[in-house]
Amino acid sequence: MDVFDYEDVQLIPNKCIVKSRSEIDTTVRFGNETFKIPVVPANMQTIIDEPLAFWLAENHYFYVMHRFQPEKRVAFIEKMHAKNLFASISVGVKTDEFDFINQLAEQDLIPEYITIDIAHGHSQVVIDMIQHIKKTLPKSFVIAGNVGTPEAVRDLERAGADATKVGIGPGKVCITKIKTGFGTGGWQLGALRWCAKAATKPIIADGGIRTNGDIAKSIRFGASMVMIGSLFAGHTESPGQLVEEDGQQYKEYFGSASEFQKGTHQNVEGKRILAPYKGAISDTLTEMRQDLQSSISYAGGKRLSSLRKVDYVLVRHSIFNGDVL
Numbered sequence: 001m002d003v004f005d006y007e008d009v010q011l012i013p014n015k016c017i018v019k020s021r022s023e024i025d026t027t028v029r030f031g032n033e034t035f036k037i038p039v040v041p042a043n044m045q046t047i048i049d050e051p052l053a054f055w056l057a058e059n060h061y062f063y064v065m066h067r068f069q070p071e072k073r074v075a076f077i078e079k080m081h082a083k084n085l086f087a088s089i090s091v092g093v094k095t096d097e098f099d100f101i102n103q104l105a106e107q108d109l110i111p112e113y114i115t116i117d118i119a120h121g122h123s124q125v126v127i128d129m130i131q132h133i134k135k136t137l138p139k140s141f142v143i144a145g146n147v148g149t150p151e152a153v154r155d156l157e158r159a160g161a162d163a164t165k166v167g168i169g170p171g172k173v174c175i176t177k178i179k180t181g182f183g184t185g186g187w188q189l190g191a192l193r194w195c196a197k198a199a200t201k202p203i204i205a206d207g208g209i210r211t212n213g214d215i216a217k218s219i220r221f222g223a224s225m226v227m228i229g230s231l232f233a234g235h236t237e238s239p240g241q242l243v244e245e246d247g248q249q250y251k252e253y254f255g256s257a258s259e260f261q262k263g264t265h266q267n268v269e270g271k272r273i274l275a276p277y278k279g280a281i282s283d284t285l286t287e288m289r290q291d292l293q294s295s296i297s298y299a300g301g302k303r304l305s306s307l308r309k310v311d312y313v314l315v316r317h318s319i320f321n322g323d324v325l
């Protein structure tokens with residue numbers, strides 16, 4: 001297995017075949033919907049809330065609502081469907097979550113996407129949940145995670161998952177690697193490549209994206225969709241609390257397994273940081289799309305699939321050459 005991360009890789013350009021980057025198509029089919037870019041804000045309480053979910057769906061971006069206000073999920077699905085928008089929710093794996101899936105079926109409320117959102121997704125209880133959803137709500141597209149090995153991808157796909165989410169511990173507010181000694185932190189891109197070779201269904205690369213170029217690299221190494229937390233923290237629309245320090249504005253960004261999320265210091269594997277205030281999220285999404293169009297032009301193609309074929313070099317820890325954005 002090759003061990004490398006985003007910053008260790010540079011993609012090699014091919015001859016350009018377009019006259020303008022505006023000719024390039026960044027759309028992706030994922031489940032039964034087509035989205036503008038293969039990017040989804042993380043399903044975390046300081047990254048997504050209901051108003052932002054509506055806005056993203058209305059504007060043809062993928063979203064996954066978090067699972068930390070479980071009592072609001074039924075009304076959320078109803079509201080999305082009333083607006084003819086897709087519903088994309090998260091679930092855990094405790095007993096009441098199995099009951100929740102039964103409740104949705106009884107009420108004939110079928111979310112288009114259900115994400116099983118667990119730190120260690122390679123487990124029997126996740127396999128049980130995939131099978132339960134597939135039996136009870138067979139039309140829902142099931143995303144299962146998180147995992148970091150090909151064996152896990154195969155097991156979850158075999159259980160019926162429609163997509164798997166790869167990334168154990170590469171996140172900006174993650175402390176899993178420090179607290180447990182495990183994970184893909186520091187070699188997330190290599191782990192993605194390793195997992196993608198085993199996958200027969202789409203993979204979501206989750207965590208560790210620090211620059212827009214990392215999105216193109218994720219696609220190159222096998223991702224169909226890229227989940228991002230920190231780059232989406234700090235926007236006007238971000239639900240995190242606005243904080244002012246030394247005249248600068250920030251928004252808080254905390255881990256889903258942090259004490260701030262849990263309200264207790266049990267099994268803490270996340271921390272809180274302050275993300276500099278960045279303005280409107282639409283500007284960030286537009287820039288991501290434009291940068292991805294540019295990436296595809298360097299790949300010598302017109303659509304995302306051309307990124308999959310490009311050569312690359314490993315330039316260990318040197319590509320930034322002291323530069324910062």
Ligand SMILES: NC(=O)C1=CN([C@@H]2O[C@H](COP(=O)(O)OP(=O)(O)OC[C@H]3O[C@@H](n4cnc5c(N)ncnc54)[C@H](OP(=O)(O)O)[C@@H]3O)[C@@H](O)[C@H]2O)C=CC1
Binds near residue numbers: 168257
């Ligand atoms: N992508 C990542 O690297 C990580 C993401 N997270 C995020 O934090 C949130 C909380 O995750 P999680 O704690 O799994 O959710 P939950 O608190 O809902 O726990 C999931 C269930 O799995 C059990 N479990 C067994 N082993 C583990 C293990 N090693 N880690 C976690 N649970 C385990 C838990 O029991 P018990 O609690 O009694 O052990 C619990 O019943 C999620 O949103 C998750 O995505 C958290 C850590 C890493």
Ligand SMILES: Nc1nc2c(ncn2[C@@H]2O[C@H](COP(=O)(O)O)[C@@H](O)[C@H]2O)c(=O)[nH]1
Binds near residue numbers: 168173
């Ligand atoms: N180990 C932990 N990982 C976490 C926690 N909360 C969320 N996450 C993961 O991070 C990504 C976002 O990563 P980023 O680098 O883009 O900021 C998110 O999607 C989760 O998979 C946590 O408390 N601990």
